[in-house]
Amino acid sequence: MSGCPFGGGGPPAENGAAPAATAGKSGVSRRGLLGLAGVGGAGAVAGIAAGLLGRDAVEAAVSPASNVSSAVVPFHGERQAGITTPAQDRLHMAAFDVTTEDRAALIRLLKDWTAAAEAMTAGHTTGGTGAVEGPYDAPPEDTGEALDLDAGRLTLTFGFGAGLFKKDGKARFGLEGRRPEALIDLPHFPGDALDPAKTGGDLVVQACADDPQVAVHAIRNLARIGFGKVRVRWSQLGFGRTSSTSRAQQTPRNLFGFKDGTNNLKAEDGGLLNQHVWAGGGASAGEAWMAGGSYLVARRIRMHIEIWDRTSLREQEALVGRTKGTGAPLSGGEEFTAPNFAVTGKNQQPLIPLDAHVRLAHADQNGGVRMLRRGYNYTDGSDGLGHLDAGLFFIAFVKDPRTHYVPMQMAMARQDTLALEYLKHTGSGLFAVPPGVQPGGFIGEGLFS
Amino acid sequence: MPGLNLPEIRRTTPRLRLAAAAAAITLPLALAACTDNASSSSAPGGPIKVTSTGSECKVAASEAASGSLTFAVQNDGPEVTEFYLLAGDGLRIVGEVENIGPGISRNLVLTAPAGEYITACKPGMKGDGIRAPFTVKDSGTAAAVDADLQKLVDTGVSQYTAYVKDQTEQLVAGTKEFADAYAAGDADAARALYAATRQHWERIEPVAESFGDLDPKLDAREADLEPGQEWTGWHRAEKDLFPPAGYAPLTAGERATLASQLVADTDELAARTRSVELTADQLGNGAKELLDEVARGKVTGEEEIWSHTDLWDFQANLDGARIAFENLKPALQQKDAALATELDGKFAALQAELAKYAKGEGFAYYNELTPEQVQQLSARVDALGEPLSRLTAAVVL
Numbered sequence: 001m002s003g004c005p006f007g008g009g010g011p012p013a014e015n016g017a018a019p020a021a022t023a024g025k026s027g028v029s030r031r032g033l034l035g036l037a038g039v040g041g042a043g044a045v046a047g048i049a050a051g052l053l054g055r056d057a058v059e060a061a062v063s064p065a066s067n068v069s070s071a072v073v074p075f076h077g078e079r080q081a082g083i084t085t086p087a088q089d090r091l092h093m094a095a096f097d098v099t100t101e102d103r104a105a106l107i108r109l110l111k112d113w114t115a116a117a118e119a120m121t122a123g124h125t126t127g128g129t130g131a132v133e134g135p136y137d138a139p140p141e142d143t144g145e146a147l148d149l150d151a152g153r154l155t156l157t158f159g160f161g162a163g164l165f166k167k168d169g170k171a172r173f174g175l176e177g178r179r180p181e182a183l184i185d186l187p188h189f190p191g192d193a194l195d196p197a198k199t200g201g202d203l204v205v206q207a208c209a210d211d212p213q214v215a216v217h218a219i220r221n222l223a224r225i226g227f228g229k230v231r232v233r234w235s236q237l238g239f240g241r242t243s244s245t246s247r248a249q250q251t252p253r254n255l256f257g258f259k260d261g262t263n264n265l266k267a268e269d270g271g272l273l274n275q276h277v278w279a280g281g282g283a284s285a286g287e288a289w290m291a292g293g294s295y296l297v298a299r300r301i302r303m304h305i306e307i308w309d310r311t312s313l314r315e316q317e318a319l320v321g322r323t324k325g326t327g328a329p330l331s332g333g334e335e336f337t338a339p340n341f342a343v344t345g346k347n348q349q350p351l352i353p354l355d356a357h358v359r360l361a362h363a364d365q366n367g368g369v370r371m372l373r374r375g376y377n378y379t380d381g382s383d384g385l386g387h388l389d390a391g392l393f394f395i396a397f398v399k400d401p402r403t404h405y406v407p408m409q410m411a412m413a414r415q416d417t418l419a420l421e422y423l424k425h426t427g428s429g430l431f432a433v434p435p436g437v438q439p440g441g442f443i444g445e446g447l448f449s
Numbered sequence: 450m451p452g453l454n455l456p457e458i459r460r461t462t463p464r465l466r467l468a469a470a471a472a473a474i475t476l477p478l479a480l481a482a483c484t485d486n487a488s489s490s491s492a493p494g495g496p497i498k499v500t501s502t503g504s505e506c507k508v509a510a511s512e513a514a515s516g517s518l519t520f521a522v523q524n525d526g527p528e529v530t531e532f533y534l535l536a537g538d539g540l541r542i543v544g545e546v547e548n549i550g551p552g553i554s555r556n557l558v559l560t561a562p563a564g565e566y567i568t569a570c571k572p573g574m575k576g577d578g579i580r581a582p583f584t585v586k587d588s589g590t591a592a593a594v595d596a597d598l599q600k601l602v603d604t605g606v607s608q609y610t611a612y613v614k615d616q617t618e619q620l621v622a623g624t625k626e627f628a629d630a631y632a633a634g635d636a637d638a639a640r641a642l643y644a645a646t647r648q649h650w651e652r653i654e655p656v657a658e659s660f661g662d663l664d665p666k667l668d669a670r671e672a673d674l675e676p677g678q679e680w681t682g683w684h685r686a687e688k689d690l691f692p693p694a695g696y697a698p699l700t701a702g703e704r705a706t707l708a709s710q711l712v713a714d715t716d717e718l719a720a721r722t723r724s725v726e727l728t729a730d731q732l733g734n735g736a737k738e739l740l741d742e743v744a745r746g747k748v749t750g751e752e753e754i755w756s757h758t759d760l761w762d763f764q765a766n767l768d769g770a771r772i773a774f775e776n777l778k779p780a781l782q783q784k785d786a787a788l789a790t791e792l793d794g795k796f797a798a799l800q801a802e803l804a805k806y807a808k809g810e811g812f813a814y815y816n817e818l819t820p821e822q823v824q825q826l827s828a829r830v831d832a833l834g835e836p837l838s839r840l841t842a843a844v845v846l
Contacts (some may be wrong), residue, residue, distance in 0.1 A: 190675045193751075306831065307741045310838030312734070323553055332524070332550030345529050345548035346574065384820065385748065385827040414675060421741070 071150040071210075075121040077436040082155030083277070083294060083372065083397050084267035086246040088208040091238030091376040091393065092215040093298065094223065095201025095429055096230035098164060103173040107448055109229045113158070113205075113222055114442040120214075123151030126221045143224065145217050152214035156207055156222075158443045159296045159431030163202040177286040178447055182279065182295060182400040183432045189413040191420065198300055198427030201233045206296070206395070208374075212239065234427065236300065238376020238393045245374060251327060251335065254392055255303050255377050256422075258320050259327035262335055263362070265372040276370045276404060277397050279432075289446030292435035294397040297371075297405050300378075300427030303391035308422050319418040321356030329358060357418045366408045371396040391423070401430055496521040496556065499570070501530040501549070506570030506579035514588035515563045522546055523554040528573040532557060534583070537565035544846075547574070559846055563587035598783055602729045602844065605776035609732050610725075612772050613653050617719045620649035624715045628708035631686055634701060640690050644758035644811060647683060651765035652772075653722075654742055655735035660721055666714045670752070681710050684755075691755040729777065733841030736773040739766040740834040748827045750815040760812035763826075764803060770837065771796050777844050785843040788836060795833040802829045 073081050098106060116126045125131050127141025134140050165179035166172060205222055209215040216237070223232050242254045243261035247268050254260040265272055281291035308316070313324060321339065322329055329339035330351045341359055343351045352359050363370050374397065379390040398404035412419050434444045496519040498509040503526040522532040531547040534557065543566065544559035563585050569578035623646035630638035650657055650668070658664045665673065667682040674680055685707055689699050699707065746752040747763040774781075774792055781789045802825060806813040818826075 187676050188674075190673050190678075193672060304741075304745055306834075307744060310737060310741070310834055312841065315734075325554075328550075328553055330548075330550055330553065332529070333552045337552070343529065343550065345550075346531075349548075351529065351548055351550050385824060386831060387827075410675060421745075 071153055072122055073151075073153050073155050075118050075156070075437065076439050079278070079292060079294075079436045080155075080157045080433060081121070081436070082157035082206055082208050083374070083433070084245055084273065085153070085155050085208070086249055086267065087241040087243055087374055088153050088155070088215075089210045089239075089241055090208065090212040090215050091241075091395075092207045092212070092219045092235065093238070093393070093395070094205050094207075094219045094235035095161070095233045095298075095431075096203040096205070096223075096226060097233045098172075098202040098230050100229045101172060103448075105229050106173055107442075109226055110158075110444055110448075111442045112225050114437060116221060116225055117156040117158075117218075117443070120146075120218050120221065121151060121154045121156060123149075123154075126225070143217065143220055145220075146214050149211055149214055149217075152209035152211035154207065154209040154214050154218055156205060156218055157296070157433060159204040159206075159433040160444060160447070161201045161204065161429065161431050163200060173448075175447070177284070178289070180279075180282050180287040180290050180432055181284075182282070182290075182402060183430065184402060184406075186297075186401070186428060186430050187406065187410070189409055189425065191413055192425050192428075194428050195426050198234045198236075199429065201429055201431075203230060204296065204298070204429060204431045212237070236298075236378060236393050236427075237380075238378050240377040242375040242377055242392055243373040245372060255305055255390055256308055256316070256320070258316075258322060258324055259335065260375075260392075261373050262322075262327055263370075265370050272370065273372070276399055277372045279399050289434060289444075289449070290432055294372075294399065294433045295401050295405075296429075296431045296433050297394070297396045297398065297401055298427070298429040298431070299394040299425050301392045301394050302389065302424040302426050304422045304424070305390050306387050318353050319355075319357060319422075321352045321358030330356070355415055355417045357412075357416050360412050360416045361408065366411070367403075369404045369408065371398045371404055371408075397433070495519070499523065499532055499568070500525055501532060501570035501572055501579075502526040503528065503572050504579075506532075506568065506581065508568050508581060508583065511582065512584040512586060513561075515561060515585050516588050517558065517560050518585070520546075520557040520568075521554060522549060522557060522570075524549045524551055524572075526572045527551055531571040531574055531578070533567075533569040533571065533578065534559065534561070535567040535569060535580075537567065539567050539580070561585045598780055601780040601783065602777070605778075605780060606727055606729055606732060609773055609776040610727050612776075613656050613722060613725070613727070616649045616653045616769075617722045620646070620653075621715055621719045623649055625712055628712045631690070632701075632705045632708035634704070636690055639686070640756075643683075643687065643690060643756060644753075644761035647758075648761055648765035648768075650683075651742075651762045652769040654766065654769065655731075655738045656722060656725060656727075657718060659725075660718060663714055663718050663721075667711070667718065670754070681707060682714070683711070684753075686711070687753065688755045691757075693755065729780070730841050730845050732773040732777055733844055736770040736777075736840060737834070737838050739770040739773075740830060740837055742766050744827070744830050744834060748823060748830055750823075753815065757814035757816045758812070759815040760803065760806055764812065767796075767799060767803065771800075774837070774840065777840065780844050781840065784846075785839075788839060788843050791836050792833070792840070795829075795836060799826075799829040799833050802826055 073085050075081060100106060119126050125142035125144075125147070127134075129135075129141050131140045131142040131144035131147055160183075162179065162183055162185060164172065165175045165183075205219060207215040207218040209218070219235060223230075241252050243264050244251050245264065245266055247266050251259040251262050265276060267273075277294050279290045279293045279295060281288040311319075317323055317330060327335040329337060331337075331340040331343040332351075339352055339358055339362065341350060341352055341362075341364070345351045359365060374395045376393045376395070377390070378393045379388050381389055383389045396405065434446060437443055437445070497513060498507075499520050499522040500507040501522060501524050508520075518534075520532060520534070522530075524530045528551065530549050531545060532549070533545045534543040535541065536543055543561060544557050546555050546557040549555050566583040566585060567580050568583045569580045571578035623642065627639055627642040627646045630642060658668070665682075668684065669678075669680065669682055670684050671680065671688065688696065689704070689707075692698060743763055743766045747759045747766060750757065750759050752762055753759045774796065778789055778792075781792075803812075806818065806822070
């Protein structure tokens, strides 16, 4: 191997400490020095690096056993990462329209995205020469803003929208018969005020990380790789996870100030995940490629937070059905106590009102179906009327939206006073998320085989 | 499970639900010692902890200084509980918190003048409760007791009830006139009546909307519908009278059906309104909700997307909120004179801003306003909405 970390083209270490995922995919990366350190000796590399590289890289080189591994979520696996992965703090999601009609170009893009995703989720730069190791007269391959940052538990989760399969009544990319039946066109829900510019998309990428710059870097570089084949249709930043997807995580709060997702499905719920989150192979051979995948529902939900803030604590708790402080159901207990919808108080009225959100959203009211929620809070500047354009970017992964999303959302849109008075759905998307990628494979490979 | 067969619940069900939940709030005879809201919630000594179990009612203090008191009630028992502060006679309720589930804690905030009281926990919400004496000592800052406060509130509530009745009657009469013109195909007359008639609805919207089955029949917008739901009511006629490009108008028969349904549903609304019993907190919350309606639907132009007569609705919502406020004002002036003065000013400022767009008997159409003009209106709505949201607590605590 080259002893110089800036050699660029040299093959990476085969037996070094660099994550195997990046082998052959990139030259020197954000964390490439770690691998070099493991092979060539920390001291030698650090000496070169110290004068030329940022703090982070030096630290990595000096302490080869640093906490890089804890910041890396493996990209490869049976399932895509970013679903049961303990929810990271930040989101950048983007939906793309595919502008080419060339099947080979689309597959090429998915392969390029796979390579970039492998590198970035491991904390590396994209491309063969990264951000600063390329020709002086060429624009850098990687955009560079994530230099010095670790992988930040970045996950990149990819999905396919209905528009990938058919557009203007015509099948695309030779995918006749491959669209899963569960990848429906969502119905109009009462009160929907969807902005076409924030709705739909042929492809989606969910980037989650503990560092917002890492997530933005990922989407930005994928978009750049895609120019000429895809264009960004909408993108959404989220700043505070509103769900926990592991029992090790504390339940976070949404912008109404309430704990959100107490009853969420979690990574530890193995059997329930098979029942409610992971898709099967479908009824026809054409959609067998979805076995082990899931369906991603995205809803941009504007919250009328100013009006909410003028609402009494009594009404806030009655609308949610939980206490604002501890998150306990109004029927009593603590946060994780199961709500008892039968308990009545004064005048035989239920302690959890009939139109309380927790009642309407509960599995008991929805045929036992559950979903894995992975939403984020957002603010997108102002609405032009002196209010924050703020709310919840709802993300859920479900086995089949026909059974696990549409009925519940229809009931909530009709009956949930919280939704009727204080929420407005302004964006929407439904995507088929294929199973995970194995080393050497690419995203959605099964769909194109 | 009671939830399995949900009754029809619509947009504004919380109004009735709140009525049930809050109806028991009884006004103390006392007055707030002062009108400084910031200091009134942080009385010396802080909240008095109350622990209610199945057999005990532990109150951390047996006396307090007069003024604002906070009891932090924790239910450590196995049943739903309530906590009361009763007057010395053991009968009159000064304040209460109810429906406290096991493990839940909830605050009771009230103002109490010097005197002898009784505290009571009522686990299981049965019987007289577990009682103990409680003394409020004169802090020296309490204002004199105004025994007429309850009377002021009662007067305000009955005045507002009469206002609701009057508006309902005008709504019924106006709707018949509108429906006749519309069914007869006199579109010009119907258009002229549309916005002014709807004002009667918009003035009493929180009451009118509280009937969960009638509200969607009368006031659903097209976007509110679910697949397969029949669209009736005002906005169905609105689209027909102010049609967008490419719209296929209703037939004469369809118009007649829509018109007669509108009249029948409005008659039903009026009949039900007669038996509604209002409380002070409903007036206060209703005023706040009317401003919410303005902020959410009118100042955004989302209510009347075909006719663009949003400013008529705006004025009507503002009228209704102001009447509710005016009816509570005599009581509010006793409890929090500064808030009453502030609200007077903010109502006037918003009315003055809206009056800039008055035209003849009505208003400019929403789509004639510039974004800057809408922003000015929105700013005044928020300026009023924030202090208005404090009205209920100021009057009923």
